[in-house]
Amino acid sequence: MIKADGIPPTVFLIDFGLAQLFCDPATCLHHPYTMGHSIIGTLPFTSVNGQQGSTQSRHNDLESLMYTIIYLVCGDLPWSYISTSRDHKAVL
Amino acid sequence: MPPSHSQISCVLVAGSGYGNCLVQVDLVSSTLTQAQCFSDISLGNVYLGRDIWTGGEVAVKIACSSDSMLGHEYRVYMTIAGSVGTPRLIWYGKEDMYKVIVLEYLGDSIGNLVNKEKFDRGKAFLYASQMVCLWYLCKTRSS
Numbered sequence: 540m541i542k543a544d545g546i547p548p549t550v551f552l553i554d555f556g557l558a559q560l561f562c563d564p565a566t567c568l569h570h571p572y573t574m575g576h577s578i579i580g581t582l583p584f585t586s587v588n589g590q591q592g593s594t595q596s597r598h599n600d601l602e603s604l605m606y607t608i609i610y611l612v613c614g615d616l617p618w619s620y621i622s623t624s625r626d627h628k629a630v631l
Numbered sequence: 632m633p634p635s636h637s638q639i640s641c642v643l644v645a646g647s648g649y650g651n652c653l654v655q656v657d658l659v660s661s662t663l664t665q666a667q668c669f670s671d672i673s674l675g676n677v678y679l680g681r682d683i684w685t686g687g688e689v690a691v692k693i694a695c696s697s698d699s700m701l702g703h704e705y706r707v708y709m710t711i712a713g714s715v716g717t718p719r720l721i722w723y724g725k726e727d728m729y730k731v732i733v734l735e736y737l738g739d740s741i742g743n744l745v746n747k748e749k750f751d752r753g754k755a756f757l758y759a760s761q762m763v764c765l766w767y768l769c770k771t772r773s774s
């Protein structure tokens with residue numbers, strides 16, 4: 540979200556329902572890499588690993604952030620036209 | 632199941648902990664706002680509310696009380712609260728059979744702004760740099 544009443548306008552981060560810790564607070568160990576998860580989030584902005592069902596972590600957020608920045612600059616994502624699952628698999 | 636519009640035509644939240652917040656959810660504008668601004672949220676419904684004490688607009692997120700996600704979201708908001716780029720949390724609590732988060736009303740989503748007009752490079756860079764800072768903030772607060 541962007542609050543436009545300030546100069547410059549400020550970007551705000553919202554909607555943390557799916558946010559999770561990337562490491563165990565007790566052991567400080569990173570969560571293990573696992574497969575077979577369902578895809579969550581907005582598909583065009585989800586990282587490739589996330590779309591393949593892997594555990595998501597910091598680098599996936601960075602990848603999604605890059606997609607968002609491309610979206611800001613270009614006004615669209617080159618792969619946002621993909622709608623069918625067959626096309627989706629072909630691109631991956 | 633999220634509440635239907637008729638069910639929440641007038642939800643009153645008597646707050647505690649975060650000051651006295653009395654929120655009225657406006658049926659007409661909530662329908663409008665949900666369609667225009669808040670269409671891409673993942674969980675719960677977000678409505679435009681009005682703080683009866685201050686008269687200011689607030690965002691009210693409502694989910695069924697059996698849904699644990701809103702409680703989780705509240706804890707995440709508390710973890711990152713007070714930083715630039717995080718919305719001010721006005722109230723969180725349970726009202727009737729729903730969990731409710733009341734947040735400061737922000738404005739348009741980036742998706743809406745991009746659809747309205749294409750950003751020039753300078754504006755895109757301004758927002759991108761703020762997003763990188765927010766990414767870094769989340770990572771430092773979650774370890």
